[in-house]
Amino acid sequence: MARHDQYREEVAGRANVEDTPELLAYYSDLEKKGAAALWTVANKIEPWEPVSQSVPMIWRYGDLRDDVLRSVELVTPEKAGRRVIYLDNPGRSDVAAAVGWIYAGLQVMHPGERASAHRHSASAIRFIMEGQGAYTVVDGHKMTLGVNDFVLTPNGTWHEHAVDEAGTPCIWQDGLDIPFVNAMEANFYEVHPDLAQAVTYPVDDVTRTWGNPGLTPGGGAWDKDYSPLFKYEWDRTYEALSGLAQARDGSPFDGLLMEYVNPVTNGPVMQTLGASMQMLRPGEKTKAHRHTGSYLYQVCKGSGHSVINGKRFDWTERDIFCVPSWAWHEHANGSAREDACLFCLSDLPVMRALGLYREEAFGDNGGQQPVTA
Numbered sequence: 173m174a175r176h177d178q179y180r181e182e183v184a185g186r187a188n189v190e191d192t193p194e195l196l197a198y199y200s201d202l203e204k205k206g207a208a209a210l211w212t213v214a215n216k217i218e219p220w221e222p223v224s225q226s227v228p229m230i231w232r233y234g235d236l237r238d239d240v241l242r243s244v245e246l247v248t249p250e251k252a253g254r255r256v257i258y259l260d261n262p263g264r265s266d267v268a269a270a271v272g273w274i275y276a277g278l279q280v281m282h283p284g285e286r287a288s289a290h291r292h293s294a295s296a297i298r299f300i301m302e303g304q305g306a307y308t309v310v311d312g313h314k315m316t317l318g319v320n321d322f323v324l325t326p327n328g329t330w331h332e333h334a335v336d337e338a339g340t341p342c343i344w345q346d347g348l349d350i351p352f353v354n355a356m357e358a359n360f361y362e363v364h365p366d367l368a369q370a371v372t373y374p375v376d377d378v379t380r381t382w383g384n385p386g387l388t389p390g391g392g393a394w395d396k397d398y399s400p401l402f403k404y405e406w407d408r409t410y411e412a413l414s415g416l417a418q419a420r421d422g423s424p425f426d427g428l429l430m431e432y433v434n435p436v437t438n439g440p441v442m443q444t445l446g447a448s449m450q451m452l453r454p455g456e457k458t459k460a461h462r463h464t465g466s467y468l469y470q471v472c473k474g475s476g477h478s479v480i481n482g483k484r485f486d487w488t489e490r491d492i493f494c495v496p497s498w499a500w501h502e503h504a505n506g507s508a509r510e511d512a513c514l515f516c517l518s519d520l521p522v523m524r525a526l527g528l529y530r531e532e533a534f535g536d537n538g539g540q541q542p543v544t545a
Contacts, residue, residue: 306344316375399436469492
């Protein structure tokens with residue numbers, strides 16, 4: 173037996189004490205004093221490697237879309253607060269998370285509807301899935317939103333959402349760090365005293381000011397911890413990925429991947445939530461790897477499949493799937509002619525900031541997992 177393995181057995185043995193009447197009485201006495209013996213929980217709280225409570229899941233848009241739209245008939249934005257169908261991972265139902273400490277849901281609004289302005293400690297993103305005429309106002313900045321646009325509502329910012337009278341029914345994905353902020357016991361929620369905020373800047377000013385690649389506006393001082401570019405447009409994102417495809421081979425594990433960044437710091441868009449867009453070229457299959465952190469993918473173009481811990485999940489446009497922390501995963505584009513694009517929301521900024529990020533490549537079978545389910 174290798175010394176490392178022997179040591180692991182010895183340590184595990186010390187945390188595997190057999191109950192005796194004397195020990196049980198001892199534990200009971202400790203409990204009365206608000207204490208407990210570490211060895212009774214050591215294997216649970218200090219695992220050899222991450223053990224995620226989340227399970228790999230896929231939420232098929234074709235299955236959920238009618239249910240999301242039906243909510244319009246059943247509740248109003250005023251009464252519901254936000255008309256959202258949230259994604260419930262069975263391993264995280266206790267905290268209403270889609271994966272890890274990330275909450276996600278599908279929100280719908282009809283033309284002429286507006287949700288009240290509010291703010292909270294949780295950071296949030298919106299990723300537009302369908303419809304025309306949606307807009308968001310964040311701290312006085314009004315942004316018009318198109319399909320596959322990605323918008324931020326950072327923690328503490330006043331924000332509201334609406335759809336123009338001339339628009340169409342709109343559905344977008346909400347993603348928030350609500351479970352994480354609740355776990356930190358630091359969540360606040362406040363409704364705007366006027367239920368709406370004034371638009372104090374030209375429409376879409378954030379994109380015109382901060383959305384020019386390689387250029388920073390003169391006198392454009394920004395001292396917040398989140399990105400001043402509240403809206404990241406799909407057209408510019410896809411153009412950047414297409415250009416990268418002509419210049420680089422990409423990663424064997426992620427294909428062509430670009431992270432959304434704060435244009436001032438080149439860091440993550442917000443402190444607790446990160447986002448990226450990746451392109452899989454026609455017929456491309458990535459190698460498997462795993463890393464710490466929780467990842468929620470939305471298919472915004474194309475179709476294909478992913479293998480997560482040996483289980484295959486076939487996906488098509490608008491489906492959402494999750495990869496729990498430390499789960500083996502790989503992706504494949506199912507088309508020989510068209511590229512596929514995956515938007516990903518993650519807690520990667522937290523992993524990196526706390527020094528907890530770790531990554532490992534899958535070593536067998538040419539870097540790809542055997543499919544067992």
